[in-house]
Amino acid sequence: MSGARASGLPGPDGVLFNSYVFIFAFLPAALAGFFVLGRFGRRAALVWLTGASLVFYGWWNPAFLPLLGVSVLGNFAVSRLLLATLERPRLQGWLLGGAVALNLAALVHYKYLAAMLGFMRLHGVVDLAFADPALPLGISFFTFTQIGYLADCRGAAPVVRRGSGWLDYALFVTFFPHLIAGPVLHHREIMPQFAKPGNFRPIGANIAVGLGFFTLGLLKKCLLADPTGVVVAPGFAHAAALPLFASWQVALSYSLQLYFDFSGYSDMAVGLARMFNLRFPVNFNSPYKARSVIEYWQRWHITLTRYLTQYLFNPMAMALLRRRAARGLPIGRAAQATAGGFAVTLALPLCVTMGLAGIWHGAGWTFLVFGLLHGVYLSVNHAWRIAAPASARPGAVFGVGLTYLAVLAGAVIFRAPDLSTAFDLLTGMVGMHGMGWAIPADGKGQGRLLLDIVWLGLLYAIVWGAPNTQEILGEAQSRASAMRWRLSLPWALGFGVAAAVGLLSIGGTGEFLYFQF
């Protein structure tokens, strides 16, 4: 799960990918500097790109640059210590534990402490006043990225590539396309790319593909996500008063807004990296086409799922399995065949992982419940997978529909400001507030209803019927060969028009519904 709220995308003062400052000033300068300096060697180019990334980050709020700098340098120093103490696993363990604790302490301080103390004050546990500090942009992303790196530095055979210096590391963490909202990168897929001499000169094909990704992402964000979100804020603000159809309209609109927002952001990040000849992993792969919740998480925010699996679920599940093995209890499939074994070896780590994934998005009960709900979904899905015969598996349409409904309920909880609002909207969706379409204060007359329905229909046609960006741009297999991009005149002209539409859509002054028509 991600999106503006979840991922902590910058506010209007930040350098967004979809801003004039970014597109017309920052990006051309960053690209030009990188390739010009690349002629003089990789080091100069990497220094430039790291500096540009820090400028990008500092544009939002320079006050947080020291925090990012200390975090990067401190974690790099610890990583060197971990690599230097391979023969002393106990010391390594202490070092890693201390570094992880420090990283998490910073995260807790900025993201959770005020909410935790507020909750404790509410229940009379403490009487401390603590002003909610401004949240450093992308702190969750750069903290988790670095914890993963440190974890990989540990062990007798660390998977970290030796010889990677501070510059490679600093760029790996701060590279601007992923710094503020992912994808959550793994050092093994990025840092080796910094070493390839061919990556420091402009490659037309990569710029063309990168522009393609960026353009499609920009269109998704500006033309599809933003207009769809118009009903969302007033809808959630009046959730208790929404009748059946209005509740559905708000919930569906939010799920689509989130989809196109995050999909657009991911496309833009992938495209930007490609312009610098760097390949990012796929982060978003038509998740609403998933036939199960398990598949959904393999398609939505793929790099976060991968991270959570690698650094949270797997270690936890392995520890539980080792404990069971030590007690002589069955492990593996045999364990999952019993209710107790299933609960301990699969459901428990799933729910803990997803619960933590939920609150990773922010401090609030809604995030925790969202995570736990998905933990339950995944557990039920796995139980069904294990227990049901293959002949009982649902058809594709049923599977996609059921998965989408489950995800939709989770999205309502995720977006709601509190559980009470989420409950109001969900009860509205089952008709407990009567029938009807009216959304208070959305400013739309009834005459817009048909237009809204057509709009949602169009978006679902794209979601379920169209190839996704990586399929269009030939980065993934697709059956729709006619929609497959190639270096040709029609595609150049088409993407030129699309890019112009994307640019025109940026920062456009909205029409205000103060005037009723």
Next chain:
Amino acid sequence: MISSSRYLVWLAASAVLFFAGVWVWVAEMPLAYLDPEYPSWLAKRQMLGSCDLGDVLVVGDSRAAVNIEPALLDVKTTNLAVGGGQAIEAYVAVRRALACPVAPRRVVVSLDAGHFVRPDLFWERSVRFGFVDRADLSDVLRTAQRLGDRSVLTPYHDDGLPPLLRAKLYAVRFPSLYFNGVLKGGVFLRLWQNEASLRAGLASRGQYFFGTDPGSSGVAAEGGLRHFVPLAVQDYYFHRMLAMLAARDIPVDFIAMPLNRSTRARVLPAVERDYAAYLNGYAARFANFKIVGKVMPDWPDRFFGDSFAHLNPGGAARYSAGFDLCLRARMEGRAGNCDIGWSRGTLAEVQAGVQAGVQPP
């Protein structure tokens, strides 16, 4: 297949051409795509441009734009009040009107309390629609900077653009700032309706409607005000407008538009007191400036068409009938009864009473 460099050249060429084409459309055909309110603003600009203004000029906010129907008045009047209008827009309209060969004999100003204390749609309407032109905008931005008042420097939805750059982009009708309208307006689908609205705006001498519901109990901006502290930049232009009119010895009547009772019940006494004190301060400073009627009159909710306290057509007709009587008296140099009431009678009875010189109760 073509080479990647040729591909990029074609892509750039097509992007530039398409962008340029949209720019030309945006600059040349605003009636084809702009919001349905635009033609009403254009009508006012055209009347100002041709100096077809009559004896009385009405300036102010959207309530004045709705409630005062020049077509129902005896005195030839032009309604230059605009949606979201504040002292800046009023000043701009008056300054241009005074540049005409024949100056208006009287100016009626109506600005609600909210429009003195917080910004409205300055960029999204006044600048976007070209009502505040490049020279006026430069003056406003310089003044706002000098006064340290950021209220007009930031648009309603922050686009991250520095105000001076935004001003230049609006001046050249940079297409991104209008593209949302182009899409929502179906590129050209608003043309016919907007042309009809322009004709209607010219025929009504600037009056136009917002909400037309048969009643509204929505609470308007005044109901949410905690204090009345005028924005420095609005106060500056209010003062400048009155000084300009005083220099030409043109009488100015300030007349407050009615609130619905749902709003009136929510207005804090301190807000009403400070608003009245503010206006009275100007009445004391400028001999030509008079406050006529109550500063926060109220009418029953049934006469309002939306939650912004705009009168619906029935309410506006009643109000205009009462206003006509007030205006006639003012033009004859009498105080007149400008506490305009709604009357329980029918509209025809109200109008008949007004003809006989009786202000509706």
